Amino acid sequence: MKLAAPRVRVARAGAIPRSWIVAYSLLFPALLLLVVFTFYPVIYGSYLGFTHYTAIDFAHGRSPRWNDLHNFSRVFSDSLFQTGLINSLKYLAVVPALQVASLAVAVLVNRKLPGMTFFRASFYVPVITSISLAAVMWSWIYQRSGSLNWALRLLHLLAGGQGFNWLTNTGTALWAIMLVTFWRGFGYYMVLYLAGLQSIPKEIDEAAQLDGASSWQIFWRVTVPLMKPTTLLCTLLSTLAAIRVLEEILVLTGGGPLHSTYTALMYVYHKAFQGFSFNFGEASAAGLIVAVVGVILSVLNFRLMRESSGVKG
Amino acid sequence: MSARRRFRPRRALSSLLSYLVLLLILLFAVFPFLWTLAISLTNKAAPGVSIYDFPASLFPRSLTLYNFFNVFRTFHLARYFLNSVVITGLTIAGTLLVSALAAYPLARMRFPLKNFLFAAIISTLVLPSEINFIVNTLTLKRVHLLGTYWGVVLPLISTAFGIFLMRQAYLGVPAALTEAAIIDGATDWQILWRIMVPLSSPSLTALGIFTLVNTWNSYFWPMVALLPAPRLAPLAVGMLKLKGQFVYDPFNIAAGAVIMMVPVLIVFVAAQRLFMRGLEGAVK
Structure with missing residues (x-):
């Protein structure tokens, strides 16, 4: 074996080693696509945010014209964007609900009881459901004569004969969409938490049990602290998904009624592809603002997590 | 006791x-x-x-079962279904090929900037992607691919997830095997296709299945990329057109929804364990 080592492609001095060429040609398709469709959009899109650029400019082959922070001040003073940003921030309410529920469900299906494989798989089915199918199904549930109103009447939370469409009511539409996000998300995070739970050594639980800890105490004093890395990952993922919410809105309400479900990325989409303007510059500026909010939220997330573990440790 | x-x-x-x-x-x-x-x-x-x-x-x-036949007759469901099959098929083939190739040098070769390139690929997981769809639409329009199957597919096939997954698989192939092949005079190309790819088939399958489910279900990007060509829209986009149609027929829509869900459910039931490992989230 050792003897063969010198045979491995000794480069002639000065020439580019053949293996480098091979390596780069194998990487080429992946890198080319990433550069064109992932890196370039981030860089060029950020640049567009500082320029005046519309579909008309694009059609006429004109290049973007620099206009400093003009787009940002336009976007910030647009009440529609403000509404959108506020709604996107409201949407963050789904994060704690989703994380607490997913962790609780994960603990539940992690018990050694018969049938758990079935429950885990069933809870994951909404995750593999397309948002457009979810929209079809949930708009039936939410309609005036839908199953949600029926269930609420059954529980006497709504008087007989009463009811309303949850998606066309300004007070409920955003929350109704959040429930769809919750429905499609809890199985996903459950699986991530399950992976975390199963990586906790059994000895730790057993040791705590021997010391007389109740299962409630074990959960709070052992499981939760040891799950911190998973919790961080999950809250990070769902926070970013929440601030970037767009698909759910597009398919369920289109931003209505009366902009009560209009989100920040909805504004980006509209600016870029709808109306008379097709204003790529302002759309990119709005997108950049959302991206920055996302970064800030991520940093806050890390901070909060570190602080809370500092207290416990 | x-x-x-x-x-x-x-x-x-x-x-x-x-x-x-x-x-x-x-x-x-x-x-x-x-x-x-x-x-x-x-x-x-x-x-x-x-x-x-x-x-x-x-x-x-x-x-x-009338609704299931009717939805094909009245809503051109077959066309949407076929579009979904083509888009998903191309995306899977492209993802597997591109990831299988790119992962090899990252796992097994030495070349300049290797660590930098790997870090750059992984960094795409945290890059803000809010405005990508705008610029990608412009890029595709420039090269006359907007409103085509390839226009939808090309931006989807090179992913950090796919490359990372395949790299991990290659790293797991015993070094003794490739060393033996080198002694026998095998080239990198031969090692890749004769040893690495066959031995990594579980990971390739996993990647294929995740790509299938994600692409089949994806709504926003295909909708945007096919705005100029509604005839090529996949089921996920078509379904909502049915929903918004003038002649709203919930029974047909329900049948369409079932038809769209069944392939994904079959794949899911067959490969349940894969999804339950949390593999996707760990890298996503």
């Missing part, structure tokens, strides 16, 4: 409670599907049938 016996009733009670809660969650998770299935099987010609009549529409009195 006696200690154990003392705990039994409590244990039974807690198990019972667990099952009760689990059943409630199960209802929440699968109820939308059950209702949709019921609607799709409802004979709408029967008197007094309406989905606006809740508990009754969950238990249709007269069943039929």
Whole structure:
């Protein structure tokens, strides 16, 4: 074996080693696509945010014209964007609900009881459901004569004969969409938490049990602290998904009624592809603002997590 | 022994409670599907049938498969279905090929900037992607691919997830095997196709399945990239067109929804364990 080592492609001095060429040609398709469709959009899109650029400019082959922070001040003073940003921030309410529920469900299906494989798989089915199918199904549930109103009447939370469409009511539409996000998300995070739970050594639980800890105490004093890395990952993922919410809105309400479900990325989409303007510059500026909010939220997330573990440790 | 016996009733009670809660969650998770299935099987010609009549529409009195045929006839479902198949197929083939190639040098070769390139690929997981769809649309329009299958597919096939997954698989191939092949005079190309790819088939399958489910279900990007060519829209986009149609027929829509869900469900049932490992989230 050792003897063969010198045979491995000794480069002639000065020439580019053949293996480098091979390596780069194998990487080429992946890198080319990433550069064109992932890196370039981030860089060029950020640049567009500082320029005046519309579909008309694009059609006429004109290049973007620099206009400093003009787009940002336009976007910030647009009440529609403000509404959108506020709604996107409201949407963050789904994060704690989703994380607490997913962790609780994960603990539940992690018990050694018969049938758990079935429950885990069933809870994951909404995750593999397309948002457009979810929209079809949930708009039936939410309609005036839908199953949600029926269930609420059954529980006497709504008087007989009463009811309303949850998606066309300004007070409920955003929350109704959040429930769809919750429905499609809890199985996903459950699986991530399950992976975390199963990586906790059994000895730790057993040791705590021997010391007389109740299962409630074990959960709070052992499981939760040891799950911190998973919790961080999950809250990070769902926070970013929440601030970037767009698909759910597009398919369920289109931003209505009366902009009560209009989100920040909805504004980006509209600016870029709808109306008379097709204003790529302002759309990119709005997108950049959302991206920055996302970064800030991520940093806050890390901070909060570190602080809370500092207290416990 | 006696200690154990003392705990039994409590244990039974807690198990019972667990099952009760689990059943409630199960209802929440699968109820939308059950209702949709019921609607799709409802004979709408029967008197007094309406989905606006809740508990009754969950238990249709007269069943039929008519809606499943009708949705093909009236909504061109076959075309949307075919579009979904083509887009998903191209995306899977492209993802597998590009990832299998790119992962090899990252796992097994030495070349300049290797660590930098790997870090750059992984960094795409955290890059803000809010405005990518705008610039990608412009790029595709420039090269005349906007409104084509390839326009939808190309931005999707090179992913950090795919490359990372394949790199991990290659790293797991015993070094002795490739060393032996090198002694026998095999080239890198031969090692890749004769040893690495065959031995990594579980990872390739996993990547293929994740790509299938994601692409089949994806809505926003195909919708944007196919705005100029609605004829090429996949099912996920077509479904909502059905929903927004002038002649709103919930029974047909329910049948369409079932047709769209079935392939994904089959794949999921067959490859359940893969999804339950949390593999996707760990890298996503």
